[in-house]
Amino acid sequence: MNHLDKELLAIKDKVNEMWSLVEFQMLAGKDALLNGDEELLRKIIKRGKKVNAYDIKIDRMCENIFALYNPVAVDLRWLMAILKINANIERIGDSSEGIAQLIREANFPVDPELLETTRVLEMYDAAESMLADVQRAFYEENTELARDLIKRDKLLNKIHVKTDKVIIRYIQAHPDNINQSLKVSGIIRKLERIGDQITNIAEEIIFYVDAKVVKHKQKKKRGKDPQ
């Protein structure tokens, strides 16, 4: 292994650690939504600060390699991808923090009927498994899995699109529970964002492995091989 490889591996390790922090934020968020654990919410928000520190650290490490090693070809693509993956993981962390805030403001316990009709838990499960899989796709350089994730994001979008209608109907039936309705609607919006952020990461994986740009394709073409 040459010196550059060692540096790249160090970055990969850092990204991995950051990923674990964000994964915790996601899992803990769903728990807190179901059991109102204030301690968990505090932890989610605290991990957010750590995630930000990782974000900066990883950017610096990449910067140094650009300056000192003149990376080219696959190394260059990998670093470019890492910069974007890093930014997206950081944003997933932000979204998770925002969700923790909303959960707190929703005042436990959240009406199970609201959870059920909005399909927010289903979204949570989907986003969680996508996050785990995108990490796997990254480590295995598995573009098939990455492409599959781009397709799976559609479920999140589908649920999100229907949210407004569902929430309005819920509020009409429960005019006394507007606060929770708005908070859950906010959580759904953030989960939808997380789905997009995971999709961005999946696209970066495809970019550095196959050198194919799948970004900015029309929505309906997403997930298909661009050739």
Add this chain to the structure above:
Amino acid sequence: MSKKQIKLEARDINAYYGDFHALKGINVAMEEKTVTAFIGPSGCGKSTFLRIFNRMNDYIDGFKTEGEILLDGENIYAKNVLVDELRKRVGMVFQKPNPFPKSIYENVVYGLKIQGMSNKAALAEAAEKALHQAALWNEVKDNLNKSALALSGGQQQRLCIARALAISPSVLLMDEPASALDPISTAKIEELIHQLKEQYTIVIVTHNMQQAGRVSDTTAFFYMGELVEHAKTKTIFTNPKDKRTEDYITGRFG
């Protein structure tokens, strides 16, 4: 690709040093007024190939070339081609600056004098023009009679470029022209290459990957006498097609 004319083209070039097969079936075309970089590990045949474009290898005993080199569409290895005439059209700059132990002025006009030019005013004009083109004029204009050997390495190399340009070639071959120079002189040579390509078709051999990236339009990667890949420099350095190219430019060779 742009609509530029093909200036230089190699067709099925094979070359041998005695029994040693140094270049194997090489095909490549270079557009006019572009810079092409040759890269590859030591001994892969870059210099051999470069020297084929002005028949410099003809001097070597046992050296044999098969195939065609087309300069403006004409085969330079055809029987009727005069090597002297060819050298006027294809100039060359070597790795180590090699000025003659004469004055700066004499160095620049050397080729013209050999060609029989004797008019003093015309020679002086040509010398000034070539020194301007080589970005050396301002540094030497007051000392044209000084010995060329008193110049710094970087200045000597630009003098050699001026010497090559004085005879008005249309192709300039450069074999690692900056490898013996400090970073500032190197930057000057690179800047010069950028300017020269407005008039000349340039082929440069370099071991410096960043230099290839900075100065060339297309890059050709050679390995063990074969041309592995020739493409736009941007493509070679971001997304080469061949694994060997990628391994080489990322420093993971062998």
